[in-house]
Amino acid sequence: xxxxxxxxxxxxxxxxxxxxxxxxxxxxxxxxxxxxxxxxxxxxxxxxxxxxxxxxxxxxxxxxxxxxxxxxxxxxxxxxxxxxxxxxxxxxxxxxxxxxxxxxxxxxxxxxxxxxxxxxxxxxxxxxxxxxxxxxxxxxxxxxxxxxxxxxxxxxxxxxxxxxxxxxxxxxxxxxxxxxxxxxxxxxxxxxxxxxxxxxxxxxxxxxxxxxxxxxxxxxxxxxxxxxxxxxxx
Amino acid sequence: xxxxxxxxxxxxxxxxxxxxxxxxxxxxxxxxxxxxxxxxxxxxxxxxxxxxxxxxxxxxxxxxxxxxxxxxxxxxxxxxxxxxxxxxxxxxxxxxxxxxxxxxxxxxxxxxxxxxxxxxxxxxxxxxxxxxxxxxxxxxxxxxxxxxxxxxxxxxxxxxxxxxxxxxxxxxxxxxxxxxxxxxxxxxxxxxxxxxxxxxxxxxxxxxxxxxxxxxxxxxxxxxxxxxxxxxxxxxxxxxxxxxxxxxxxxxxxxxxxxxxxxxxxxxxxxxxxxxxxxxxxxxxxxxxxxxxxxxxxxxxxxxxxxxxxxxxxxxxxxxxxxxxxxxxxxxxxxxxxxxxxxxxxxxxxxxxxxxxxxxxxxxxxxxxxxxxxxxxxxxxxxxxxxxxxxx
Numbered sequence: 336x337x338x339x340x341x342x343x344x345x346x347x348x349x350x351x352x353x354x355x356x357x358x359x360x361x362x363x364x365x366x367x368x369x370x371x372x373x374x375x376x377x378x379x380x381x382x383x384x385x386x387x388x389x390x391x392x393x394x395x396x397x398x399x400x401x402x403x404x405x406x407x408x409x410x411x412x413x414x415x416x417x418x419x420x421x422x423x424x425x426x427x428x429x430x431x432x433x434x435x436x437x438x439x440x441x442x443x444x445x446x447x448x449x450x451x452x453x454x455x456x457x458x459x460x461x462x463x464x465x466x467x468x469x470x471x472x473x474x475x476x477x478x479x480x481x482x483x484x485x486x487x488x489x490x491x492x493x494x495x496x497x498x499x500x501x502x503x504x505x506x507x508x509x510x511x512x513x514x515x516x517x518x519x520x521x522x523x524x525x526x527x528x529x530x531x532x533x534x535x536x537x538x539x540x541x542x543x544x545x546x547x548x549x550x551x552x553x554x555x556x557x558x559x560x561x562x563x564x565x566x567x568x569x
Numbered sequence: 570x571x572x573x574x575x576x577x578x579x580x581x582x583x584x585x586x587x588x589x590x591x592x593x594x595x596x597x598x599x600x601x602x603x604x605x606x607x608x609x610x611x612x613x614x615x616x617x618x619x620x621x622x623x624x625x626x627x628x629x630x631x632x633x634x635x636x637x638x639x640x641x642x643x644x645x646x647x648x649x650x651x652x653x654x655x656x657x658x659x660x661x662x663x664x665x666x667x668x669x670x671x672x673x674x675x676x677x678x679x680x681x682x683x684x685x686x687x688x689x690x691x692x693x694x695x696x697x698x699x700x701x702x703x704x705x706x707x708x709x710x711x712x713x714x715x716x717x718x719x720x721x722x723x724x725x726x727x728x729x730x731x732x733x734x735x736x737x738x739x740x741x742x743x744x745x746x747x748x749x750x751x752x753x754x755x756x757x758x759x760x761x762x763x764x765x766x767x768x769x770x771x772x773x774x775x776x777x778x779x780x781x782x783x784x785x786x787x788x789x790x791x792x793x794x795x796x797x798x799x800x801x802x803x804x805x806x807x808x809x810x811x812x813x814x815x816x817x818x819x820x821x822x823x824x825x826x827x828x829x830x831x832x833x834x835x836x837x838x839x840x841x842x843x844x845x846x847x848x849x850x851x852x853x854x855x856x857x858x859x860x861x862x863x864x865x866x867x868x869x870x871x872x873x874x875x876x877x878x879x880x881x882x883x884x885x886x887x888x889x890x891x892x893x894x895x896x897x898x899x900x901x902x903x904x905x906x907x908x909x910x911x912x913x914x915x916x917x918x919x920x921x922x923x924x925x926x927x928x929x930x931x932x933x934x935x936x937x938x939x940x941x942x943x944x945x946x947x948x949x950x951x952x953x954x955x956x957x958x959x960x961x
Contacts, residue, residue, distance in 0.1 A: 392874060392955050413878045420876020431871045431958070435583050447572060448876040492875070 336367035338401075339499055339531050340389065345398035347384050347554075358384035359395065360554035366533065368499070371526040373534045373545035373562070381554035383504075386535045390425060390502045391418040403499055420448050424493025428505035430485040432477040438464070438488050439473040445496040463491040467521060483514035490521055494530075501525060503534045507541055519544050539569050570884070577889040580861075581896070588893060591857040594850030595897030595934050596904060602843040602930040603905025603922055604912065609839050611913050611920020613832040617825060624691060625821050626657075626792045628799060630785040630806070633815040639781050640809045642770070648805050649787070655798050657790045658687035661782035663773040667739035669766060671724040678759040679720055681738055681766045683773020683782070689715070689749075691788050697721075697728045699747030706769045713772075714738070715747040719763035736766070739776060743768060755917065795820040840926065847930065850897075851937035858890050858945035869949050870957025883950040890942020891935065898934030902927050 347359040358381045366372055376382035387393035388400060391407050394415070400407045403422060410418065419425075424445075432441045442460040451459070464470040467487040469480075477485055486506060493501050503522065507515035519541065526532045526546075534545055542548050548565035550558035558565060581588040632640060642661055649659040663683035669676045688694075689701035697718060706713055714736055718728065725731035728748035736743045752762040774780045789798045799820050806816040862869070869882060906922040913920030 387955050390874075392958075413880075416873065416876050416878045419874060425874050427874075427958070431867070431874075433868055433871060435579060444872070445875045448872075448878070448881065496876075 336369070338365050339368045339370075339403060340364070340366040341399070341401040342388075343399040345385075345388060345395045345400060347381075347388065347393070348396045357554050359388070362398070362551075362554075362556055364549065364556060364559065366531065368531055369526075369529055371522070371532045371534075371546040372549060373536055373542035373547070374549045374551060375536055375539060375542040375565075376551035377537060380551045382535055382537075382551045384554075385551060386502065386504055386533075389500075389533060390423055391415045416448075420445055421496065422499045424496065424498040424501045426486070426489050426493050426501065426503035426506045428508040430477070430482070430489045430509070432485055432488055432492075434477055436476075437473065438469065438475055438477065438480070441477065441488060442492045442495050445492060449496055459497075460491075460495050463495040464488075466494060466525075467491045481514075482510055483517055486510060486514075486518050487521065490518075490525070494525065499531060501530050501532045503532065505536055506534060507536075507538070515541070539565075543569075573881075573885050573888040574892065576885055577892040580889055581893060584861075587857060587860075591854055591893055592897030592900065594853040595847070595894055595937070596901040598843070598847035598850040599898050599901025599930045599934050600905040600908065601846050602840060602933075603902060603926045604909050605839045605843045606836055606926035607905065607909035607923040608912050608916075608920045609836050610832075610923050610926075611909070611918050612916070613828070613835070614920075615918040617828060617832075620821065620825060620828070624693065624788060625825065626789045626795060627691065628787040628789065628795060628802065628818060628820040630787065630802060631817040632783050632785075632806075632810070634781045634783060635815075638810060638815075640806065642780070642782060644809070645785060652801060655789060655794060655801060656787050658691045658788040660685035660688045660691060660786050661770040662784040662786055663770050663777060663782045664784075665738065665768070665773050665776055669720065669724070670737040671734065674724055676720060676723055676759070676764070679717075679764050679766055680760075681768070681773075683770035683776075684767045685770055687788075688767060688786075691786060694752075695750040697748045697750045698732050699745070701747055702767070702769055707771050710771045710775055711769055712741060712743045713746045714743040714766050714768045715749060716745055717749050717763040717765040718751040719757045719759070719761060720766055721745075721748045722757065738766070738768075741776060789820075792822055795822045799823070840929070843930075844933065847933050847937065850934070851941045854890055854894055854937060855941035855944060857893075858886065858942050859948070861889070862886065862945045862949040865949075866952060866957045866960040869952050870954050870960065873952070873954035874958060879950045882952075883946045886946030886949045887939065887942050890946065891938040894934050894938025894942070898931050901934070902931055905930075 342362055342364050345359050345362040346357065349356045349358055362385060374382050374385060388395050391402065394408050402418065407418060439460055442463055443456045446456040446459060461470055461473065464473055467490050469484060469487055469491065472480060472484065477488065480488065507518055510518060522532055522534065536542050543562045543566045545562055548558065548560065548562050549556055645661065649656055661684065665681040665683060667681065669679045669681065685707060686702050686704050701715060702713065716731065721728045721731040725734055731745050731748055734745050736745055757763055770782055787798065787802065789795050799818050802818045810816045872882060909920050909922045
């Protein structure tokens with residue numbers, strides 16, 4: 336399998352007053368194209384820091400992070416923005432749709448920043464909305480949609496730019512169990528379509544829905560294996 | 570770019586009240602600049618115009634005459650005749666104080682003066698009825714008088730009826746030989762431009778008991794040589810009046826240029842005062858933009874996470890500030906353009922919106938949008954996406 340993510344001894348330090356906190360303390364992992372991975376950990380474990388680094392929102396203090404062969408650790412702000420734009424599709428816990436824009440415009444946003452032409456933007460946004468079954472809501476505003484629908488819109492937005500990686504941060508955290516299930520089914524479907532999906536969660540019952548589980552504690556990986564193996568130890 | 574404009578307009582519409590309050594400062598500032606400068610310029614132009622009507626090519630000579638040293642009318646005439654290449658007209662001006670009376674009707678406000686036969690031409694007067702004074706009137710000290718439209722109307726009812734009538738000035742009887750066309754088209758009033766009477770200077774001298782006029786008005790053949798004419802007059806008067814401050818020569822063009830300097834200074838000061846309100850408006854724009862950035866931190870975080878580069882965010886906020894200030898500035902200009910002529914009308918003068926004031930205040934308001942919008946925009950652009958996303 337082709338490697339999408341290669342992390343070698345990633346460390347991230349924060350200065351908290353006089354103390355130095357090691358949020359990530361030597362993380363080494365590989366993720367292949369087409370995998371469905373859950374990164375699980377308690378709050379404060381360092382999983383959010385890891386997500387930020389994977390998502391090119393932050394750079395590690397030391398270590399090497401290759402995303403699709405590119406060394407992300409050495410890039411400038413604008414280059415990171417381009418990486419996020421072209422390679423990563425984010426799905427957030429709070430959906431993070433822009434409230435003053437229509438569903439369609441929200442989904443078009445990453446394409447806008449990629450300088451895709453208006454007509455092409457519309458076509459691709461519509462295609463992404465069709466995938467999540469919300470094409471008939473395109474003209475509506477985020478407020479008019481339920482939480483589950485909004486999260487599906489944000490998945491459509493993540494898919495629109497056709498990124499190499501879908502990165503979901505607690506995607507079901509704000510949803511009830513029934514809608515959570517639907518959203519998880521969407522991720523499974525996306526994965527079956529050939530997308531690489533990484534899901535960050537604190538919830539073991541969500542984590543086991545993935546194919547592979549990586550558990551973080553105290554800034555280190557303390558489990559990395561199939562979800563069946565993970566289910567066995569919890 | 571186009572997208573940023575659309576976004577800016579959307580954001581302005583979404584926050585109608587806030588946007589309007591931001592613009593209000595600019596609207597007031599810009600319209601204040603336009604109105605103040607326009608009305609000021611209108612007023613000053615009006616003043617200059619009335620000076621011009623008196624004749625831009627005239628030179629006023631004031632003399633302090635002593636029994637021992639003075640210039641006689643003949644000396645002044647000789648000087649005038651020697652320099653006909655420079656001067657086109659000349660008149661002594663003898664002020665006669667007193668009342669103008671016909672029967673029991675009298676007018677105390679009328680300006681009565683003794684002048685030469687050139688006076689009508691010098692003042693650019695046209696006749697309604699009759700004739701101006703003539704050279705022979707001067708020689709023979711005729712008791713004739715030319716009156717203004719207001720005087721004719723007040724004392725005789727009409728210019729036609731005034732002709733050939735007897736008028737009493739300080740007890741002496743004068744015959745009305747001419748009535749000057751109405752000068753002030755707007756109003757006829759006491760002490761106005763039509764409330765005057767003039768007689769031969771020789772007659773006036775007799776009436777006053779002195780034969781030496783204190784004032785002369787010269788007209789040059791054109792406005793360009795007025796400096797040369799002033800010099801000539803000064804040189805001539807120096808030969809008669811040895812003391813420096815016993816004669817005074819001033820050309821209308823000198824006065825006009827002095828007025829123009831004052832005028833420029835005044836409008837600059839007024840413009841600067843009004844400009845301060847524009848600056849305050851700018852601080853308002855910055856304040857609102859900062860609030861807008863803080864309020865939309867999360868939005869900025871989302872946009873950055875989705876791949877918006879720094880420049881894109883910067884552009885979005887700068888354009889928003891720019892659009893806000895441009896709309897505010899435009900409304901201010903429209904308001905200024907409506908209010909300025911209205912104030913002018915009320916004040917009885919013409920004060921159209923001053924083009925320079927419009928251009929300058931508009932540019933300043935756009936510049937304010939740029940400058941004061943830039944700082945908040947920079948702040949938005951340099952937000953860390955992680956922190957921005959975390960904010961509520």
